Amino acid sequence: MLAVEDLKVRYGQINALNGASIDVGQGEVVAIVGPNGAGKSSLLGAIAGIVKPAGGRIDFDGENTIGQPLERTVRRGIALVPEGRHVFSGLTVLENLKLGATIRSSAAEIDADIQSYFEIFPILSERRHEAAGRLSGGEQQMLVIARALLSNPKLLMLDEPSLGLAPKITDRIYEIIEEIRGRGVTVLVVEQNAGRALKAADRTYVLNGGVVRLSGPSSELENHNDFEAAYFGLSKRKDP
Ligand SMILES: Nc1ncnc2c1ncn2[C@@H]1O[C@H](COP(=O)(O)OP(=O)(O)OP(=O)(O)O)[C@@H](O)[C@H]1O
Numbered sequence: 001m002l003a004v005e006d007l008k009v010r011y012g013q014i015n016a017l018n019g020a021s022i023d024v025g026q027g028e029v030v031a032i033v034g035p036n037g038a039g040k041s042s043l044l045g046a047i048a049g050i051v052k053p054a055g056g057r058i059d060f061d062g063e064n065t066i067g068q069p070l071e072r073t074v075r076r077g078i079a080l081v082p083e084g085r086h087v088f089s090g091l092t093v094l095e096n097l098k099l100g101a102t103i104r105s106s107a108a109e110i111d112a113d114i115q116s117y118f119e120i121f122p123i124l125s126e127r128r129h130e131a132a133g134r135l136s137g138g139e140q141q142m143l144v145i146a147r148a149l150l151s152n153p154k155l156l157m158l159d160e161p162s163l164g165l166a167p168k169i170t171d172r173i174y175e176i177i178e179e180i181r182g183r184g185v186t187v188l189v190v191e192q193n194a195g196r197a198l199k200a201a202d203r204t205y206v207l208n209g210g211v212v213r214l215s216g217p218s219s220e221l222e223n224h225n226d227f228e229a230a231y232f233g234l235s236k237r238k239d240p
Pocket residue numbers: 011014015016034035036037038039040041042043192
Protein backbone atom coordinates (compact mmCIF):
# COMPACT_ATOMS: atom_id res chain seq x y z
CA MET A 1 0.00 0.00 0.00
CA LEU A 2 2.78 2.43 0.96
CA ALA A 3 6.36 2.39 -0.28
CA VAL A 4 8.73 5.10 0.89
CA GLU A 5 12.07 5.02 -0.85
CA ASP A 6 15.28 6.88 -0.06
CA LEU A 7 13.37 9.79 1.48
CA LYS A 8 15.27 12.95 2.34
CA VAL A 9 13.91 15.85 4.39
CA ARG A 10 15.90 18.98 5.19
CA TYR A 11 15.14 22.02 7.33
CA GLY A 12 17.81 24.53 6.28
CA GLN A 13 21.12 22.97 7.37
CA ILE A 14 19.43 20.16 9.34
CA ASN A 15 19.09 16.77 7.63
CA ALA A 16 16.04 15.25 9.33
CA LEU A 17 15.79 12.28 6.94
CA ASN A 18 18.87 11.02 5.10
CA GLY A 19 17.40 8.42 2.76
CA ALA A 20 14.84 6.48 4.78
CA SER A 21 12.92 3.61 3.20
CA ILE A 22 9.88 1.83 4.61
CA ASP A 23 7.03 -0.32 3.30
CA VAL A 24 3.56 -0.78 4.74
CA GLY A 25 1.22 -3.50 3.49
CA GLN A 26 -2.55 -3.34 3.48
CA GLY A 27 -4.02 -4.37 6.85
CA GLU A 28 -0.75 -4.15 8.74
CA VAL A 29 0.05 -2.29 11.94
CA VAL A 30 3.59 -1.00 11.47
CA ALA A 31 5.60 0.93 14.05
CA ILE A 32 8.45 3.38 13.70
CA VAL A 33 10.52 3.76 16.85
CA GLY A 34 13.51 5.91 17.64
CA PRO A 35 14.78 8.54 20.06
CA ASN A 36 14.09 12.29 20.02
CA GLY A 37 15.11 13.90 16.77
CA ALA A 38 15.38 10.58 14.86
CA GLY A 39 13.18 11.94 12.07
CA LYS A 40 9.99 10.06 12.92
CA SER A 41 7.61 13.03 12.72
CA SER A 42 9.30 14.27 9.56
CA LEU A 43 8.65 10.88 7.95
CA LEU A 44 4.94 10.94 8.84
CA GLY A 45 4.70 14.60 7.81
CA ALA A 46 6.21 13.84 4.40
CA ILE A 47 3.82 10.92 3.83
CA ALA A 48 0.88 13.14 4.85
CA GLY A 49 2.06 15.86 2.46
CA ILE A 50 2.65 18.55 5.09
CA VAL A 51 6.46 18.32 4.91
CA LYS A 52 8.14 18.78 1.52
CA PRO A 53 10.86 16.16 0.88
CA ALA A 54 14.19 17.11 -0.65
CA GLY A 55 14.40 13.74 -2.43
CA GLY A 56 13.11 10.21 -2.69
CA ARG A 57 9.73 8.67 -3.50
CA ILE A 58 6.50 8.06 -1.62
CA ASP A 59 4.20 5.67 -3.48
CA PHE A 60 0.70 5.19 -2.11
CA ASP A 61 -1.45 2.66 -3.94
CA GLY A 62 1.10 2.77 -6.75
CA GLU A 63 1.13 6.54 -7.28
CA ASN A 64 3.80 9.02 -6.14
CA THR A 65 2.29 11.43 -3.60
CA ILE A 66 5.14 13.95 -3.49
CA GLY A 67 4.04 17.32 -4.79
CA GLN A 68 0.34 16.48 -4.72
CA PRO A 69 -2.05 19.01 -3.19
CA LEU A 70 -2.76 18.21 0.46
CA GLU A 71 -6.47 17.71 -0.19
CA ARG A 72 -5.71 15.05 -2.82
CA THR A 73 -3.53 13.17 -0.34
CA VAL A 74 -6.40 13.15 2.17
CA ARG A 75 -8.90 12.16 -0.51
CA ARG A 76 -6.67 9.28 -1.59
CA GLY A 77 -6.96 7.93 1.96
CA ILE A 78 -4.04 9.15 4.08
CA ALA A 79 -4.80 10.60 7.52
CA LEU A 80 -2.36 11.87 10.13
CA VAL A 81 -2.96 12.32 13.85
CA PRO A 82 -0.10 14.65 14.78
CA GLU A 83 1.66 14.57 18.12
CA GLY A 84 0.08 16.74 20.81
CA ARG A 85 -3.68 16.07 20.71
CA HIS A 86 -4.77 19.20 18.87
CA VAL A 87 -8.48 19.47 19.58
CA PHE A 88 -10.55 22.59 18.97
CA SER A 89 -11.09 23.12 22.67
CA GLY A 90 -14.00 25.60 22.43
CA LEU A 91 -15.99 23.34 20.10
CA THR A 92 -17.99 20.32 21.24
CA VAL A 93 -16.82 16.76 20.74
CA LEU A 94 -19.39 16.33 17.98
CA GLU A 95 -18.30 19.53 16.21
CA ASN A 96 -14.68 18.36 16.38
CA LEU A 97 -15.66 15.03 14.84
CA LYS A 98 -17.57 16.68 12.01
CA LEU A 99 -14.50 18.78 11.17
CA GLY A 100 -12.71 15.52 10.37
CA ALA A 101 -15.22 14.87 7.60
CA THR A 102 -14.96 18.16 5.71
CA ILE A 103 -13.74 16.43 2.52
CA ARG A 104 -16.95 14.34 2.45
CA SER A 105 -20.32 15.50 1.22
CA SER A 106 -23.04 13.14 2.48
CA ALA A 107 -24.25 14.32 5.89
CA ALA A 108 -26.17 11.05 6.36
CA GLU A 109 -23.04 8.95 5.75
CA ILE A 110 -21.00 11.15 8.07
CA ASP A 111 -23.62 10.80 10.84
CA ALA A 112 -23.73 7.03 10.33
CA ASP A 113 -19.93 6.84 10.59
CA ILE A 114 -19.91 8.96 13.76
CA GLN A 115 -22.48 6.59 15.31
CA SER A 116 -20.43 3.62 14.22
CA TYR A 117 -17.21 5.04 15.70
CA PHE A 118 -19.03 5.71 18.98
CA GLU A 119 -18.96 1.89 19.37
CA ILE A 120 -15.16 2.07 19.61
CA PHE A 121 -15.19 5.35 21.56
CA PRO A 122 -18.25 5.21 23.87
CA ILE A 123 -16.84 8.01 26.06
CA LEU A 124 -17.02 10.37 23.06
CA SER A 125 -20.70 9.53 22.67
CA GLU A 126 -21.36 10.25 26.34
CA ARG A 127 -19.56 13.58 26.13
CA ARG A 128 -20.52 14.58 22.58
CA HIS A 129 -22.15 17.89 23.57
CA GLU A 130 -19.32 18.96 25.90
CA ALA A 131 -16.47 21.28 24.92
CA ALA A 132 -13.48 19.23 23.77
CA GLY A 133 -11.23 21.28 26.05
CA ARG A 134 -12.93 19.70 29.06
CA LEU A 135 -11.89 16.16 28.11
CA SER A 136 -8.98 14.40 29.80
CA GLY A 137 -5.74 13.81 27.88
CA GLY A 138 -6.73 10.24 27.03
CA GLU A 139 -10.18 11.31 25.87
CA GLN A 140 -8.66 14.04 23.71
CA GLN A 141 -6.35 11.45 22.15
CA MET A 142 -9.42 9.32 21.36
CA LEU A 143 -11.14 12.37 19.89
CA VAL A 144 -8.28 13.21 17.52
CA ILE A 145 -8.07 9.57 16.41
CA ALA A 146 -11.84 9.42 15.78
CA ARG A 147 -11.71 12.78 13.98
CA ALA A 148 -8.98 11.47 11.66
CA LEU A 149 -11.02 8.32 10.96
CA LEU A 150 -13.90 10.47 9.74
CA SER A 151 -11.95 11.34 6.60
CA ASN A 152 -12.39 7.61 5.75
CA PRO A 153 -8.67 6.84 5.51
CA LYS A 154 -7.11 3.67 4.15
CA LEU A 155 -3.93 4.52 6.06
CA LEU A 156 -4.11 6.08 9.53
CA MET A 157 -0.84 7.49 10.86
CA LEU A 158 -0.46 8.22 14.57
CA ASP A 159 2.41 10.28 15.97
CA GLU A 160 3.22 9.33 19.58
CA PRO A 161 -0.36 8.49 20.62
CA SER A 162 0.72 7.40 24.11
CA LEU A 163 2.81 10.48 24.95
CA GLY A 164 2.02 11.70 28.48
CA LEU A 165 -0.76 9.17 29.06
CA ALA A 166 -1.04 6.78 32.02
CA PRO A 167 -0.22 3.13 31.22
CA LYS A 168 -3.86 2.04 31.56
CA ILE A 169 -5.03 4.71 29.10
CA THR A 170 -2.18 3.79 26.77
CA ASP A 171 -3.37 0.16 26.90
CA ARG A 172 -6.81 1.33 25.81
CA ILE A 173 -5.37 3.43 22.96
CA TYR A 174 -3.53 0.37 21.67
CA GLU A 175 -6.66 -1.78 21.96
CA ILE A 176 -8.40 0.88 19.88
CA ILE A 177 -5.62 0.69 17.27
CA GLU A 178 -6.30 -3.04 16.98
CA GLU A 179 -10.06 -2.38 16.63
CA ILE A 180 -9.34 0.17 13.91
CA ARG A 181 -7.28 -2.42 12.03
CA GLY A 182 -10.23 -4.79 12.48
CA ARG A 183 -12.29 -2.32 10.46
CA GLY A 184 -9.88 -2.58 7.55
CA VAL A 185 -7.72 0.49 8.18
CA THR A 186 -3.94 0.11 7.90
CA VAL A 187 -2.02 1.75 10.75
CA LEU A 188 1.43 3.35 10.86
CA VAL A 189 2.35 4.44 14.37
CA VAL A 190 5.34 6.40 15.64
CA GLU A 191 6.43 5.64 19.18
CA GLN A 192 9.30 6.59 21.48
CA ASN A 193 8.14 3.81 23.78
CA ALA A 194 9.80 0.95 21.92
CA GLY A 195 8.46 -1.81 24.18
CA ARG A 196 4.91 -0.68 23.59
CA ALA A 197 5.40 -0.45 19.82
CA LEU A 198 6.97 -3.89 19.56
CA LYS A 199 4.01 -5.41 21.41
CA ALA A 200 1.44 -3.70 19.20
CA ALA A 201 2.91 -3.77 15.70
CA ASP A 202 3.34 -6.60 13.20
CA ARG A 203 6.56 -5.05 11.99
CA THR A 204 8.81 -2.33 13.37
CA TYR A 205 11.37 0.04 11.89
CA VAL A 206 14.09 1.53 14.09
CA LEU A 207 14.94 5.03 12.90
CA ASN A 208 17.91 7.07 14.07
CA GLY A 209 19.74 9.96 12.48
CA GLY A 210 17.20 10.03 9.67
CA VAL A 211 17.87 6.49 8.45
CA VAL A 212 16.45 3.03 9.15
CA ARG A 213 18.94 1.14 11.32
CA LEU A 214 16.98 -2.05 11.79
CA SER A 215 13.65 -3.47 10.69
CA GLY A 216 11.69 -6.69 10.83
CA PRO A 217 8.80 -8.53 12.44
CA SER A 218 8.31 -7.07 15.95
CA SER A 219 8.50 -10.53 17.51
CA GLU A 220 12.03 -10.91 16.08
CA LEU A 221 13.20 -7.42 16.99
CA GLU A 222 12.07 -7.76 20.63
CA ASN A 223 15.03 -9.97 21.47
CA HIS A 224 17.34 -8.85 18.68
CA ASN A 225 20.94 -8.34 19.82
CA ASP A 226 21.30 -5.19 17.70
CA PHE A 227 18.08 -3.53 18.79
CA GLU A 228 19.55 -1.22 21.44
CA ALA A 229 22.52 -0.26 19.28
CA ALA A 230 20.13 0.57 16.42
CA TYR A 231 17.79 2.56 18.66
CA PHE A 232 20.62 4.62 20.12
CA GLY A 233 22.26 5.15 16.75
CA LEU A 234 25.37 3.05 17.35
CA SER A 235 24.89 0.77 14.33
CA LYS A 236 25.17 1.22 10.57
CA ARG A 237 22.11 2.00 8.45
CA LYS A 238 20.02 -0.90 7.20
CA ASP A 239 17.29 -0.16 4.73
CA PRO A 240 14.98 -3.02 3.71
N1 LIG B 1 10.22 22.65 11.39
C1 LIG B 1 11.50 22.34 11.70
N2 LIG B 1 12.48 23.25 11.53
C2 LIG B 1 13.77 22.95 11.79
N3 LIG B 1 14.19 21.75 12.27
C3 LIG B 1 13.25 20.82 12.47
C4 LIG B 1 11.86 21.06 12.21
N4 LIG B 1 11.17 19.93 12.49
C5 LIG B 1 12.08 19.03 12.92
N5 LIG B 1 13.33 19.56 12.91
C6 LIG B 1 14.59 18.87 13.26
O1 LIG B 1 14.66 17.71 12.43
C7 LIG B 1 15.17 16.60 13.17
C8 LIG B 1 14.14 15.47 13.14
O2 LIG B 1 12.97 15.91 13.84
P1 LIG B 1 11.64 15.04 13.95
O3 LIG B 1 10.64 15.84 14.73
O4 LIG B 1 11.28 14.55 12.62
O5 LIG B 1 12.15 13.82 14.84
P2 LIG B 1 11.34 12.87 15.81
O6 LIG B 1 12.00 11.55 15.72
O7 LIG B 1 9.90 12.93 15.50
O8 LIG B 1 11.62 13.52 17.21
P3 LIG B 1 10.59 13.83 18.41
O9 LIG B 1 10.28 12.51 19.01
O10 LIG B 1 11.42 14.70 19.29
O11 LIG B 1 9.42 14.53 17.78
C9 LIG B 1 15.48 17.13 14.57
O12 LIG B 1 16.83 17.49 14.61
C10 LIG B 1 14.59 18.34 14.67
O13 LIG B 1 15.13 19.29 15.58
